[in-house]
Amino acid sequence: ATARETRRFETEVKQLLHLMVHSLYSNKEIFLRELISNAADAADKLRFNALSNPELLAGDNDVRVRLIVDKEAGTLTISDNGIGMTRDEAIANLGTIAKSGTAEFLSKLSGDQKKDAQLIGQFGVGFYSGFIVADRITVRSRAAGTKPQEAIQWESAGDGEFTIESINKEERGTDVVLHLKEGEKAFLEPWRLRSLVHKYSEHIAIPVQLPKEDDEGKATDEFETANKATALWTRPKSEISDEEYKEFYKHIAHDFDEPLTWAHNRVEGKHEYTSLFYIPKRAPFDLWNRDRPRGVKLYVKRVFIMDDAEQFLPVYLRFARGVIDSNDLPLNVSREILQDSSVTDALRKQSVKRILGMLDDLAKDEEKYLGFWDEFGQVLKEGLGEDFANREAIAKLLRFASTHNDDAKQSVSLGAYVERMKTNQTAIYYLSAENYSSAKHSPHLEVFRKKGIEVLLLTDRIDEWMLSYLNDFDGKPLVSVTRGELDLGALETETDKAIQKELEQQSAGLVERIKNALGERVKEVRITHRLTDSPACVVGEKHEMGAHMLKLMKQTGQ
Numbered sequence: 001a002t003a004r005e006t007r008r009f010e011t012e013v014k015q016l017l018h019l020m021v022h023s024l025y026s027n028k029e030i031f032l033r034e035l036i037s038n039a040a041d042a043a044d045k046l047r048f049n050a051l052s053n054p055e056l057l058a059g060d061n062d063v064r065v066r067l068i069v070d071k072e073a074g075t076l077t078i079s080d081n082g083i084g085m086t087r088d089e090a091i092a093n094l095g096t097i098a099k100s101g102t103a104e105f106l107s108k109l110s111g112d113q114k115k116d117a118q119l120i121g122q123f124g125v126g127f128y129s130g131f132i133v134a135d136r137i138t139v140r141s142r143a144a145g146t147k148p149q150e151a152i153q154w155e156s157a158g159d160g161e162f163t164i165e166s167i168n169k170e171e172r173g174t175d176v177v178l179h180l181k182e183g184e185k186a187f188l189e190p191w192r193l194r195s196l197v198h199k200y201s202e203h204i205a206i207p208v209q210l211p212k213e214d215d216e217g218k219a220t221d222e223f224e225t226a227n228k229a230t231a232l233w234t235r236p237k238s239e240i241s242d243e244e245y246k247e248f249y250k251h252i253a254h255d256f257d258e259p260l261t262w263a264h265n266r267v268e269g270k271h272e273y274t275s276l277f278y279i280p281k282r283a284p285f286d287l288w289n290r291d292r293p294r295g296v297k298l299y300v301k302r303v304f305i306m307d308d309a310e311q312f313l314p315v316y317l318r319f320a321r322g323v324i325d326s327n328d329l330p331l332n333v334s335r336e337i338l339q340d341s342s343v344t345d346a347l348r349k350q351s352v353k354r355i356l357g358m359l360d361d362l363a364k365d366e367e368k369y370l371g372f373w374d375e376f377g378q379v380l381k382e383g384l385g386e387d388f389a390n391r392e393a394i395a396k397l398l399r400f401a402s403t404h405n406d407d408a409k410q411s412v413s414l415g416a417y418v419e420r421m422k423t424n425q426t427a428i429y430y431l432s433a434e435n436y437s438s439a440k441h442s443p444h445l446e447v448f449r450k451k452g453i454e455v456l457l458l459t460d461r462i463d464e465w466m467l468s469y470l471n472d473f474d475g476k477p478l479v480s481v482t483r484g485e486l487d488l489g490a491l492e493t494e495t496d497k498a499i500q501k502e503l504e505q506q507s508a509g510l511v512e513r514i515k516n517a518l519g520e521r522v523k524e525v526r527i528t529h530r531l532t533d534s535p536a537c538v539v540g541e542k543h544e545m546g547a548h549m550l551k552l553m554k555q556t557g558q
Ligand code: ADP
Pocket: 034, 038, 039, 041, 042, 080, 082, 083, 084, 085, 093, 094, 124, 125, 126, 127, 128, 174
Protein backbone atom coordinates (compact mmCIF):
# COMPACT_ATOMS: atom_id res chain seq x y z
CA ALA A 1 0.00 0.00 0.00
CA THR A 2 1.16 3.53 -0.69
CA ALA A 3 1.55 5.94 2.14
CA ARG A 4 -0.61 8.97 2.55
CA GLU A 5 0.33 11.69 0.12
CA THR A 6 -0.59 15.37 0.19
CA ARG A 7 -1.14 17.28 -3.02
CA ARG A 8 -2.11 20.80 -3.91
CA PHE A 9 -5.11 21.61 -6.02
CA GLU A 10 -4.63 23.20 -9.40
CA THR A 11 -4.95 26.99 -9.04
CA GLU A 12 -8.19 26.96 -11.00
CA VAL A 13 -9.75 24.50 -8.59
CA LYS A 14 -8.90 26.72 -5.66
CA GLN A 15 -10.48 29.71 -7.32
CA LEU A 16 -13.56 27.79 -8.34
CA LEU A 17 -14.01 26.29 -4.88
CA HIS A 18 -13.83 29.65 -3.23
CA LEU A 19 -16.32 31.18 -5.62
CA MET A 20 -18.69 28.31 -5.46
CA VAL A 21 -18.92 28.28 -1.73
CA HIS A 22 -19.51 32.01 -1.63
CA SER A 23 -21.82 32.60 -4.52
CA LEU A 24 -23.93 29.46 -4.54
CA TYR A 25 -24.89 29.60 -0.94
CA SER A 26 -28.52 30.38 -1.62
CA ASN A 27 -28.68 27.40 -3.96
CA LYS A 28 -26.80 25.10 -1.66
CA GLU A 29 -29.11 22.09 -1.91
CA ILE A 30 -28.04 21.48 -5.50
CA PHE A 31 -24.97 19.69 -4.16
CA LEU A 32 -27.18 16.63 -3.74
CA ARG A 33 -28.29 16.70 -7.34
CA GLU A 34 -24.66 16.98 -8.49
CA LEU A 35 -23.42 14.10 -6.36
CA ILE A 36 -26.34 11.84 -7.24
CA SER A 37 -25.82 12.78 -10.85
CA ASN A 38 -22.16 11.70 -10.60
CA ALA A 39 -23.28 8.40 -9.11
CA ALA A 40 -25.72 7.93 -11.98
CA ASP A 41 -22.93 8.71 -14.47
CA ALA A 42 -20.72 6.16 -12.72
CA ALA A 43 -23.49 3.56 -13.04
CA ASP A 44 -23.93 4.40 -16.73
CA LYS A 45 -20.20 4.02 -17.36
CA LEU A 46 -20.13 0.70 -15.57
CA ARG A 47 -23.05 -0.68 -17.59
CA PHE A 48 -21.45 0.55 -20.77
CA ASN A 49 -18.02 -0.96 -20.05
CA ALA A 50 -19.65 -4.19 -18.94
CA LEU A 51 -21.09 -4.62 -22.44
CA SER A 52 -17.63 -5.60 -23.65
CA ASN A 53 -16.26 -6.78 -20.31
CA PRO A 54 -19.03 -8.48 -18.28
CA GLU A 55 -16.59 -9.52 -15.50
CA LEU A 56 -16.59 -5.91 -14.33
CA LEU A 57 -20.00 -6.49 -12.77
CA ALA A 58 -18.65 -9.39 -10.69
CA GLY A 59 -22.18 -10.70 -10.17
CA ASP A 60 -23.42 -7.42 -8.73
CA ASN A 61 -25.78 -6.19 -11.46
CA ASP A 62 -28.08 -3.96 -9.48
CA VAL A 63 -26.52 -0.57 -9.71
CA ARG A 64 -27.90 2.01 -7.28
CA VAL A 65 -26.94 4.94 -5.12
CA ARG A 66 -27.61 5.15 -1.38
CA LEU A 67 -27.87 8.07 0.98
CA ILE A 68 -26.66 7.22 4.46
CA VAL A 69 -26.71 9.58 7.41
CA ASP A 70 -24.72 9.36 10.60
CA LYS A 71 -26.14 11.91 13.01
CA GLU A 72 -23.47 11.41 15.63
CA ALA A 73 -20.61 11.91 13.20
CA GLY A 74 -22.53 14.62 11.38
CA THR A 75 -21.94 12.99 8.00
CA LEU A 76 -24.02 12.39 4.90
CA THR A 77 -22.65 9.71 2.59
CA ILE A 78 -23.57 9.29 -1.05
CA SER A 79 -22.61 5.73 -1.83
CA ASP A 80 -22.71 4.13 -5.27
CA ASN A 81 -21.61 0.80 -6.73
CA GLY A 82 -20.75 2.23 -10.14
CA ILE A 83 -17.48 2.30 -12.06
CA GLY A 84 -15.37 3.74 -9.21
CA MET A 85 -11.99 5.46 -9.54
CA THR A 86 -8.40 4.30 -9.42
CA ARG A 87 -5.79 6.36 -7.61
CA ASP A 88 -4.73 8.17 -10.78
CA GLU A 89 -8.32 8.82 -11.78
CA ALA A 90 -9.16 10.27 -8.38
CA ILE A 91 -6.14 12.59 -8.56
CA ALA A 92 -7.04 13.72 -12.07
CA ASN A 93 -10.82 13.97 -11.62
CA LEU A 94 -10.98 15.46 -8.14
CA GLY A 95 -7.91 17.67 -8.23
CA THR A 96 -8.12 19.44 -11.57
CA ILE A 97 -10.72 20.90 -13.84
CA ALA A 98 -10.54 19.16 -17.16
CA LYS A 99 -13.06 21.35 -18.91
CA SER A 100 -11.89 23.43 -21.82
CA GLY A 101 -12.30 27.16 -21.39
CA THR A 102 -11.83 27.11 -17.62
CA ALA A 103 -9.45 30.05 -17.58
CA GLU A 104 -11.75 32.04 -19.82
CA PHE A 105 -14.64 31.24 -17.53
CA LEU A 106 -12.76 32.36 -14.44
CA SER A 107 -11.73 35.60 -16.12
CA LYS A 108 -15.38 36.44 -16.74
CA LEU A 109 -16.32 36.33 -13.10
CA SER A 110 -17.17 39.75 -11.79
CA GLY A 111 -17.38 39.47 -8.03
CA ASP A 112 -21.09 40.23 -8.27
CA GLN A 113 -22.61 37.25 -6.49
CA LYS A 114 -25.75 36.95 -8.52
CA LYS A 115 -24.03 37.16 -11.89
CA ASP A 116 -21.29 34.81 -10.82
CA ALA A 117 -23.75 32.26 -9.51
CA GLN A 118 -25.39 32.30 -12.91
CA LEU A 119 -22.05 31.82 -14.67
CA ILE A 120 -20.96 29.03 -12.38
CA GLY A 121 -24.29 27.40 -13.01
CA GLN A 122 -23.63 27.47 -16.72
CA PHE A 123 -20.11 26.22 -16.24
CA GLY A 124 -21.29 23.23 -14.28
CA VAL A 125 -20.68 22.95 -10.56
CA GLY A 126 -20.10 19.22 -10.15
CA PHE A 127 -18.30 17.47 -7.38
CA TYR A 128 -16.88 20.57 -5.72
CA SER A 129 -20.39 21.76 -4.85
CA GLY A 130 -20.15 19.38 -1.88
CA PHE A 131 -17.99 22.02 -0.21
CA ILE A 132 -20.93 24.41 -0.05
CA VAL A 133 -22.33 22.36 2.83
CA ALA A 134 -19.31 20.35 4.00
CA ASP A 135 -16.12 21.55 5.63
CA ARG A 136 -14.44 18.26 4.77
CA ILE A 137 -15.11 15.62 2.12
CA THR A 138 -13.80 12.08 2.21
CA VAL A 139 -14.06 10.00 -0.95
CA ARG A 140 -13.51 6.26 -0.80
CA SER A 141 -13.44 4.53 -4.12
CA ARG A 142 -12.70 1.19 -5.68
CA ALA A 143 -12.64 0.91 -9.46
CA ALA A 144 -14.64 -1.94 -11.02
CA GLY A 145 -12.34 -4.85 -11.86
CA THR A 146 -9.74 -4.02 -9.17
CA LYS A 147 -9.05 -5.74 -5.86
CA PRO A 148 -10.37 -4.52 -2.46
CA GLN A 149 -6.87 -3.51 -1.34
CA GLU A 150 -6.41 -1.38 -4.44
CA ALA A 151 -9.05 1.07 -3.25
CA ILE A 152 -8.20 4.65 -2.39
CA GLN A 153 -9.24 7.38 -0.01
CA TRP A 154 -9.19 11.00 -1.06
CA GLU A 155 -9.79 13.73 1.47
CA SER A 156 -9.86 17.50 1.50
CA ALA A 157 -11.10 20.44 3.52
CA GLY A 158 -11.45 22.40 0.28
CA ASP A 159 -8.69 24.76 1.33
CA GLY A 160 -6.06 24.20 -1.32
CA GLU A 161 -4.85 20.65 -0.81
CA PHE A 162 -6.05 17.09 -0.62
CA THR A 163 -4.61 13.83 0.62
CA ILE A 164 -4.71 10.49 -1.09
CA GLU A 165 -3.93 7.08 0.38
CA SER A 166 -4.62 3.41 -0.16
CA ILE A 167 -7.38 1.68 1.73
CA ASN A 168 -9.31 -1.55 1.72
CA LYS A 169 -12.86 -1.39 0.38
CA GLU A 170 -15.08 -4.43 0.05
CA GLU A 171 -17.61 -3.02 -2.41
CA ARG A 172 -17.00 -1.69 -5.86
CA GLY A 173 -17.83 1.99 -6.40
CA THR A 174 -17.57 5.30 -4.64
CA ASP A 175 -18.60 6.68 -1.25
CA VAL A 176 -18.61 10.44 -0.97
CA VAL A 177 -18.69 11.35 2.73
CA LEU A 178 -19.70 14.93 3.49
CA HIS A 179 -18.71 16.19 6.93
CA LEU A 180 -21.47 18.75 7.20
CA LYS A 181 -20.80 22.26 8.40
CA GLU A 182 -22.27 23.27 11.74
CA GLY A 183 -25.26 25.07 10.18
CA GLU A 184 -26.07 22.36 7.63
CA LYS A 185 -27.16 19.51 9.86
CA ALA A 186 -30.66 19.68 8.41
CA PHE A 187 -29.30 17.55 5.57
CA LEU A 188 -29.17 14.69 8.05
CA GLU A 189 -32.96 14.53 8.21
CA PRO A 190 -34.27 11.65 6.07
CA TRP A 191 -37.50 13.49 5.18
CA ARG A 192 -35.46 16.41 3.88
CA LEU A 193 -33.30 14.12 1.77
CA ARG A 194 -36.37 12.33 0.45
CA SER A 195 -37.94 15.57 -0.66
CA LEU A 196 -34.72 16.68 -2.36
CA VAL A 197 -34.49 13.37 -4.19
CA HIS A 198 -38.04 13.86 -5.48
CA LYS A 199 -37.26 17.37 -6.49
CA TYR A 200 -33.95 16.82 -8.23
CA SER A 201 -33.45 13.17 -9.02
CA GLU A 202 -36.88 11.70 -9.61
CA HIS A 203 -36.27 10.81 -13.23
CA ILE A 204 -32.68 9.67 -13.38
CA ALA A 205 -32.24 6.07 -14.44
CA ILE A 206 -30.74 4.77 -11.22
CA PRO A 207 -32.53 3.96 -7.96
CA VAL A 208 -31.73 6.42 -5.18
CA GLN A 209 -32.19 4.57 -1.92
CA LEU A 210 -32.59 5.58 1.71
CA PRO A 211 -32.70 3.31 4.76
CA LYS A 212 -36.13 1.94 5.60
CA GLU A 213 -37.38 3.21 8.91
CA ASP A 214 -39.00 1.08 11.58
CA ASP A 215 -42.20 2.00 13.43
CA GLU A 216 -40.32 4.34 15.72
CA GLY A 217 -38.72 6.11 12.80
CA LYS A 218 -35.32 4.55 13.33
CA ALA A 219 -33.23 3.59 10.33
CA THR A 220 -32.96 -0.14 9.65
CA ASP A 221 -30.37 -2.02 7.59
CA GLU A 222 -32.78 -2.35 4.70
CA PHE A 223 -33.02 0.19 1.92
CA GLU A 224 -35.93 1.46 -0.14
CA THR A 225 -35.96 3.38 -3.38
CA ALA A 226 -37.09 7.00 -3.10
CA ASN A 227 -37.30 8.03 -6.76
CA LYS A 228 -39.11 6.71 -9.83
CA ALA A 229 -35.79 5.60 -11.33
CA THR A 230 -37.03 5.29 -14.88
CA ALA A 231 -35.35 7.35 -17.55
CA LEU A 232 -37.65 10.29 -18.15
CA TRP A 233 -37.76 10.02 -21.93
CA THR A 234 -38.99 6.43 -21.81
CA ARG A 235 -42.20 7.49 -20.08
CA PRO A 236 -45.29 8.58 -22.00
CA LYS A 237 -45.43 12.33 -22.61
CA SER A 238 -48.87 12.60 -21.07
CA GLU A 239 -47.54 11.39 -17.73
CA ILE A 240 -44.64 13.79 -17.49
CA SER A 241 -45.16 17.15 -15.83
CA ASP A 242 -43.47 20.36 -16.93
CA GLU A 243 -41.63 20.35 -13.60
CA GLU A 244 -40.16 16.95 -14.40
CA TYR A 245 -39.06 18.06 -17.87
CA LYS A 246 -37.40 21.11 -16.36
CA GLU A 247 -35.58 19.17 -13.68
CA PHE A 248 -34.38 16.65 -16.20
CA TYR A 249 -32.97 19.48 -18.28
CA LYS A 250 -31.07 20.82 -15.29
CA HIS A 251 -29.69 17.36 -14.73
CA ILE A 252 -28.39 16.82 -18.26
CA ALA A 253 -27.36 20.41 -19.00
CA HIS A 254 -25.97 21.29 -15.57
CA ASP A 255 -27.89 24.51 -15.88
CA PHE A 256 -29.39 26.50 -13.02
CA ASP A 257 -32.00 28.04 -15.20
CA GLU A 258 -35.06 26.42 -16.61
CA PRO A 259 -35.04 25.61 -20.32
CA LEU A 260 -36.80 27.92 -22.75
CA THR A 261 -38.64 25.10 -24.47
CA TRP A 262 -38.41 21.39 -25.24
CA ALA A 263 -39.70 18.71 -27.59
CA HIS A 264 -40.12 15.05 -26.73
CA ASN A 265 -40.84 12.56 -29.50
CA ARG A 266 -41.02 8.85 -29.90
CA VAL A 267 -40.60 7.77 -33.50
CA GLU A 268 -41.51 4.40 -34.93
CA GLY A 269 -41.20 3.09 -38.46
CA LYS A 270 -38.04 2.88 -40.51
CA HIS A 271 -35.97 4.21 -37.63
CA GLU A 272 -37.02 3.71 -34.06
CA TYR A 273 -35.84 6.21 -31.56
CA THR A 274 -36.85 8.67 -28.90
CA SER A 275 -35.54 12.18 -28.79
CA LEU A 276 -35.88 14.85 -26.14
CA PHE A 277 -34.43 18.21 -27.11
CA TYR A 278 -34.15 21.37 -25.08
CA ILE A 279 -33.35 24.98 -25.91
CA PRO A 280 -31.60 26.72 -23.00
CA LYS A 281 -32.59 30.18 -21.88
CA ARG A 282 -29.08 31.49 -21.83
CA ALA A 283 -25.95 30.90 -23.84
CA PRO A 284 -23.14 29.07 -22.07
CA PHE A 285 -20.13 31.24 -21.32
CA ASP A 286 -18.09 29.44 -23.97
CA LEU A 287 -20.60 29.37 -26.82
CA TRP A 288 -17.96 30.67 -29.21
CA ASN A 289 -15.32 28.16 -28.26
CA ARG A 290 -15.33 25.78 -31.23
CA ASP A 291 -13.85 22.95 -29.18
CA ARG A 292 -16.38 23.03 -26.43
CA PRO A 293 -18.30 19.82 -25.97
CA ARG A 294 -21.62 19.89 -27.75
CA GLY A 295 -24.31 17.52 -28.91
CA VAL A 296 -26.66 15.13 -27.23
CA LYS A 297 -26.45 12.31 -24.75
CA LEU A 298 -26.68 9.11 -26.75
CA TYR A 299 -28.41 5.98 -25.48
CA VAL A 300 -28.97 2.75 -27.33
CA LYS A 301 -31.97 0.77 -26.10
CA ARG A 302 -31.82 2.75 -22.87
CA VAL A 303 -28.16 1.96 -22.24
CA PHE A 304 -26.03 5.06 -21.93
CA ILE A 305 -23.42 5.17 -24.69
CA MET A 306 -21.82 8.60 -24.65
CA ASP A 307 -22.09 12.24 -23.72
CA ASP A 308 -21.76 15.02 -26.28
CA ALA A 309 -22.50 12.91 -29.35
CA GLU A 310 -21.99 15.76 -31.80
CA GLN A 311 -22.77 13.64 -34.86
CA PHE A 312 -26.48 14.23 -34.42
CA LEU A 313 -26.48 18.00 -34.57
CA PRO A 314 -24.78 20.43 -36.93
CA VAL A 315 -22.46 23.04 -35.44
CA TYR A 316 -24.99 25.84 -35.82
CA LEU A 317 -27.39 24.04 -33.48
CA ARG A 318 -24.71 23.62 -30.83
CA PHE A 319 -26.88 25.37 -28.26
CA ALA A 320 -29.46 22.58 -28.23
CA ARG A 321 -29.22 19.95 -25.50
CA GLY A 322 -30.92 16.64 -25.06
CA VAL A 323 -31.06 12.91 -25.39
CA ILE A 324 -31.39 10.51 -28.30
CA ASP A 325 -32.21 6.91 -27.52
CA SER A 326 -31.92 4.71 -30.62
CA ASN A 327 -33.18 1.19 -31.13
CA ASP A 328 -31.28 0.74 -34.39
CA LEU A 329 -27.66 1.42 -33.47
CA PRO A 330 -25.50 -1.41 -32.12
CA LEU A 331 -24.65 -1.27 -28.42
CA ASN A 332 -20.95 -1.28 -29.21
CA VAL A 333 -21.25 1.84 -31.32
CA SER A 334 -18.24 4.15 -31.20
CA ARG A 335 -17.70 7.70 -32.39
CA GLU A 336 -16.00 6.30 -35.47
CA ILE A 337 -18.93 4.06 -36.32
CA LEU A 338 -21.37 6.92 -35.73
CA GLN A 339 -19.41 9.04 -38.15
CA ASP A 340 -20.42 7.06 -41.18
CA SER A 341 -23.59 5.30 -40.23
CA SER A 342 -26.75 5.75 -42.26
CA VAL A 343 -28.70 5.63 -39.02
CA THR A 344 -26.77 8.66 -37.79
CA ASP A 345 -27.52 10.49 -41.03
CA ALA A 346 -31.22 9.83 -40.76
CA LEU A 347 -31.40 10.76 -37.08
CA ARG A 348 -29.41 13.90 -37.73
CA LYS A 349 -31.72 15.05 -40.49
CA GLN A 350 -34.76 14.45 -38.35
CA SER A 351 -33.19 16.10 -35.32
CA VAL A 352 -32.43 19.24 -37.28
CA LYS A 353 -36.01 19.36 -38.57
CA ARG A 354 -37.29 18.85 -35.06
CA ILE A 355 -35.21 21.63 -33.57
CA LEU A 356 -35.96 24.11 -36.34
CA GLY A 357 -39.61 23.20 -35.88
CA MET A 358 -39.33 23.86 -32.16
CA LEU A 359 -37.91 27.31 -32.90
CA ASP A 360 -40.66 28.00 -35.38
CA ASP A 361 -43.19 27.17 -32.68
CA LEU A 362 -41.33 29.27 -30.18
CA ALA A 363 -41.49 32.23 -32.58
CA LYS A 364 -45.24 32.41 -31.98
CA ASP A 365 -44.39 33.81 -28.58
CA GLU A 366 -42.52 36.93 -29.65
CA GLU A 367 -41.07 37.83 -26.29
CA LYS A 368 -39.69 34.36 -25.67
CA TYR A 369 -38.40 34.12 -29.20
CA LEU A 370 -36.56 37.42 -29.08
CA GLY A 371 -34.96 36.23 -25.86
CA PHE A 372 -33.75 33.19 -27.76
CA TRP A 373 -32.62 35.37 -30.65
CA ASP A 374 -30.54 37.63 -28.41
CA GLU A 375 -28.68 34.65 -27.02
CA PHE A 376 -28.33 32.38 -30.03
CA GLY A 377 -29.32 34.30 -33.16
CA GLN A 378 -25.75 34.77 -34.32
CA VAL A 379 -25.11 31.05 -34.05
CA LEU A 380 -28.25 30.22 -35.97
CA LYS A 381 -27.09 32.47 -38.82
CA GLU A 382 -24.14 30.14 -39.36
CA GLY A 383 -26.71 27.63 -40.54
CA LEU A 384 -27.26 29.46 -43.80
CA GLY A 385 -23.75 28.54 -44.85
CA GLU A 386 -23.69 25.18 -43.15
CA ASP A 387 -27.05 23.68 -43.97
CA PHE A 388 -28.16 24.38 -47.50
CA ALA A 389 -31.10 21.99 -47.36
CA ASN A 390 -32.75 23.92 -44.53
CA ARG A 391 -31.89 27.38 -45.78
CA GLU A 392 -35.47 28.48 -46.06
CA ALA A 393 -36.50 27.24 -42.66
CA ILE A 394 -33.52 29.05 -41.14
CA ALA A 395 -34.20 32.26 -43.09
CA LYS A 396 -37.70 32.33 -41.63
CA LEU A 397 -36.19 32.33 -38.16
CA LEU A 398 -33.90 35.32 -38.71
CA ARG A 399 -34.59 38.64 -37.02
CA PHE A 400 -33.19 42.06 -37.94
CA ALA A 401 -33.18 45.63 -36.85
CA SER A 402 -35.07 47.71 -39.36
CA THR A 403 -35.99 51.27 -40.26
CA HIS A 404 -39.56 50.22 -39.54
CA ASN A 405 -38.95 50.10 -35.79
CA ASP A 406 -36.40 52.80 -35.24
CA ASP A 407 -34.56 50.89 -32.55
CA ALA A 408 -31.55 48.61 -32.43
CA LYS A 409 -33.49 45.55 -31.33
CA GLN A 410 -33.34 42.73 -33.85
CA SER A 411 -37.00 41.90 -34.07
CA VAL A 412 -38.12 42.04 -37.71
CA SER A 413 -38.47 38.80 -39.64
CA LEU A 414 -38.09 38.58 -43.39
CA GLY A 415 -41.69 37.42 -43.48
CA ALA A 416 -42.89 40.58 -41.71
CA TYR A 417 -40.79 42.69 -44.07
CA VAL A 418 -42.31 41.06 -47.12
CA GLU A 419 -45.82 41.62 -45.80
CA ARG A 420 -45.09 45.32 -45.46
CA MET A 421 -43.54 45.71 -48.92
CA LYS A 422 -44.94 48.46 -51.15
CA THR A 423 -47.22 47.39 -53.97
CA ASN A 424 -44.57 47.79 -56.64
CA GLN A 425 -41.60 46.77 -54.54
CA THR A 426 -39.80 43.67 -55.80
CA ALA A 427 -36.71 43.50 -53.58
CA ILE A 428 -35.87 43.26 -49.90
CA TYR A 429 -33.54 46.17 -49.12
CA TYR A 430 -30.84 46.05 -46.50
CA LEU A 431 -27.95 48.11 -45.36
CA SER A 432 -24.98 46.61 -43.57
CA ALA A 433 -22.78 48.66 -41.34
CA GLU A 434 -20.46 48.41 -38.39
CA ASN A 435 -23.04 49.37 -35.82
CA TYR A 436 -26.61 50.45 -35.48
CA SER A 437 -25.90 54.11 -35.16
CA SER A 438 -23.86 54.36 -38.35
CA ALA A 439 -26.46 52.25 -40.16
CA LYS A 440 -29.26 54.46 -38.98
CA HIS A 441 -27.52 57.67 -40.03
CA SER A 442 -26.29 56.40 -43.35
CA PRO A 443 -26.99 58.81 -46.24
CA HIS A 444 -27.90 55.75 -48.31
CA LEU A 445 -31.18 55.57 -46.45
CA GLU A 446 -32.35 59.03 -47.43
CA VAL A 447 -34.23 58.11 -50.57
CA PHE A 448 -35.80 55.12 -48.85
CA ARG A 449 -37.03 57.27 -46.01
CA LYS A 450 -38.46 59.71 -48.50
CA LYS A 451 -40.35 56.98 -50.28
CA GLY A 452 -41.33 55.17 -47.08
CA ILE A 453 -39.56 51.96 -48.03
CA GLU A 454 -38.37 49.76 -45.18
CA VAL A 455 -34.68 48.84 -45.02
CA LEU A 456 -33.21 46.12 -42.83
CA LEU A 457 -30.19 47.27 -40.84
CA LEU A 458 -27.53 44.58 -40.52
CA THR A 459 -24.77 45.17 -38.03
CA ASP A 460 -23.51 41.78 -36.86
CA ARG A 461 -20.05 40.67 -37.87
CA ILE A 462 -21.43 37.56 -39.47
CA ASP A 463 -24.07 39.31 -41.58
CA GLU A 464 -22.11 39.95 -44.78
CA TRP A 465 -20.89 36.38 -44.75
CA MET A 466 -24.43 35.18 -44.17
CA LEU A 467 -25.74 37.25 -47.06
CA SER A 468 -23.42 35.49 -49.44
CA TYR A 469 -25.60 32.43 -48.78
CA LEU A 470 -28.92 34.19 -48.66
CA ASN A 471 -29.70 35.70 -52.03
CA ASP A 472 -33.43 35.77 -51.77
CA PHE A 473 -36.37 35.10 -49.55
CA ASP A 474 -39.87 34.20 -50.66
CA GLY A 475 -38.78 34.77 -54.26
CA LYS A 476 -37.56 38.30 -53.56
CA PRO A 477 -33.90 39.17 -53.94
CA LEU A 478 -32.04 40.77 -51.06
CA VAL A 479 -30.51 44.00 -52.36
CA SER A 480 -27.95 46.18 -50.64
CA VAL A 481 -28.81 49.87 -50.69
CA THR A 482 -25.11 50.74 -50.90
CA ARG A 483 -24.24 48.76 -53.99
CA GLY A 484 -24.37 49.48 -57.69
CA GLU A 485 -26.70 51.83 -59.45
CA LEU A 486 -29.73 51.90 -57.29
CA ASP A 487 -32.67 50.86 -59.37
CA LEU A 488 -35.87 51.26 -57.51
CA GLY A 489 -37.70 49.85 -60.52
CA ALA A 490 -41.40 50.35 -60.46
CA LEU A 491 -41.08 52.34 -57.26
CA GLU A 492 -39.80 55.27 -59.29
CA THR A 493 -42.40 57.56 -60.70
CA GLU A 494 -42.14 59.04 -64.18
CA THR A 495 -41.49 62.45 -62.64
CA ASP A 496 -38.61 60.97 -60.58
CA LYS A 497 -37.05 59.70 -63.75
CA ALA A 498 -37.53 62.95 -65.63
CA ILE A 499 -35.99 64.98 -62.82
CA GLN A 500 -33.07 62.58 -62.65
CA LYS A 501 -32.45 62.90 -66.40
CA GLU A 502 -32.54 66.64 -66.28
CA LEU A 503 -30.16 66.75 -63.32
CA GLU A 504 -27.73 64.49 -65.12
CA GLN A 505 -27.66 66.78 -68.13
CA GLN A 506 -27.28 69.92 -66.08
CA SER A 507 -24.47 68.48 -63.98
CA ALA A 508 -22.36 66.85 -66.70
CA GLY A 509 -19.69 69.52 -66.31
CA LEU A 510 -19.53 69.21 -62.53
CA VAL A 511 -19.22 65.42 -62.75
CA GLU A 512 -16.34 65.80 -65.19
CA ARG A 513 -14.49 68.16 -62.85
CA ILE A 514 -14.91 65.85 -59.84
CA LYS A 515 -13.72 62.87 -61.91
CA ASN A 516 -10.59 64.74 -62.86
CA ALA A 517 -9.96 65.79 -59.28
CA LEU A 518 -10.34 62.25 -57.86
CA GLY A 519 -8.54 60.59 -60.76
CA GLU A 520 -7.58 56.93 -60.19
CA ARG A 521 -9.15 56.81 -56.77
CA VAL A 522 -12.65 56.18 -58.08
CA LYS A 523 -14.06 54.15 -60.93
CA GLU A 524 -16.92 56.43 -61.67
CA VAL A 525 -18.74 59.56 -60.55
CA ARG A 526 -22.51 59.61 -60.90
CA ILE A 527 -25.36 61.92 -60.24
CA THR A 528 -27.75 60.28 -57.82
CA HIS A 529 -31.17 60.74 -56.38
CA ARG A 530 -30.35 58.51 -53.46
CA LEU A 531 -29.59 61.48 -51.31
CA THR A 532 -31.91 64.11 -49.97
CA ASP A 533 -29.77 65.84 -47.33
CA SER A 534 -26.18 64.72 -47.85
CA PRO A 535 -24.17 66.14 -50.76
CA ALA A 536 -22.33 62.93 -51.71
CA CYS A 537 -21.77 59.31 -50.78
CA VAL A 538 -19.51 56.41 -51.75
CA VAL A 539 -21.06 53.31 -53.32
CA GLY A 540 -19.57 49.96 -54.27
CA GLU A 541 -20.01 48.13 -57.52
CA LYS A 542 -23.01 45.92 -57.92
CA HIS A 543 -21.17 42.66 -57.44
CA GLU A 544 -18.47 43.90 -55.18
CA MET A 545 -18.32 43.10 -51.52
CA GLY A 546 -20.06 45.50 -49.19
CA ALA A 547 -18.02 48.29 -47.63
CA HIS A 548 -18.33 46.72 -44.21
CA MET A 549 -17.05 43.36 -45.46
CA LEU A 550 -14.09 45.07 -47.11
CA LYS A 551 -13.24 46.72 -43.82
CA LEU A 552 -13.48 43.41 -42.00
CA MET A 553 -11.19 41.73 -44.49
CA LYS A 554 -8.66 44.51 -44.16
CA GLN A 555 -8.76 44.11 -40.39
CA THR A 556 -8.02 40.41 -40.65
CA GLY A 557 -5.21 41.11 -43.07
CA GLN A 558 -6.69 39.65 -46.26
P1 ADP B 1 -18.59 16.12 -14.36
O1 ADP B 1 -19.55 15.19 -13.71
O2 ADP B 1 -19.26 17.22 -15.11
O3 ADP B 1 -17.52 15.42 -15.15
P2 ADP B 1 -17.80 16.57 -11.65
O4 ADP B 1 -17.06 17.66 -10.97
O5 ADP B 1 -19.18 16.31 -11.15
O6 ADP B 1 -17.79 16.89 -13.18
O7 ADP B 1 -16.97 15.24 -11.51
C1 ADP B 1 -15.63 15.19 -11.96
C2 ADP B 1 -15.22 13.79 -12.31
O8 ADP B 1 -15.00 13.02 -11.13
C3 ADP B 1 -16.24 13.00 -13.10
O9 ADP B 1 -16.14 13.27 -14.49
C4 ADP B 1 -15.84 11.56 -12.78
O10 ADP B 1 -14.78 11.15 -13.62
C5 ADP B 1 -15.32 11.66 -11.38
N1 ADP B 1 -16.35 11.27 -10.41
C6 ADP B 1 -17.06 12.07 -9.62
N2 ADP B 1 -17.92 11.37 -8.85
C7 ADP B 1 -17.75 10.07 -9.18
C8 ADP B 1 -18.35 8.83 -8.75
N3 ADP B 1 -19.33 8.80 -7.84
N4 ADP B 1 -17.89 7.69 -9.32
C9 ADP B 1 -16.91 7.71 -10.24
N5 ADP B 1 -16.32 8.83 -10.70
C10 ADP B 1 -16.72 10.00 -10.17
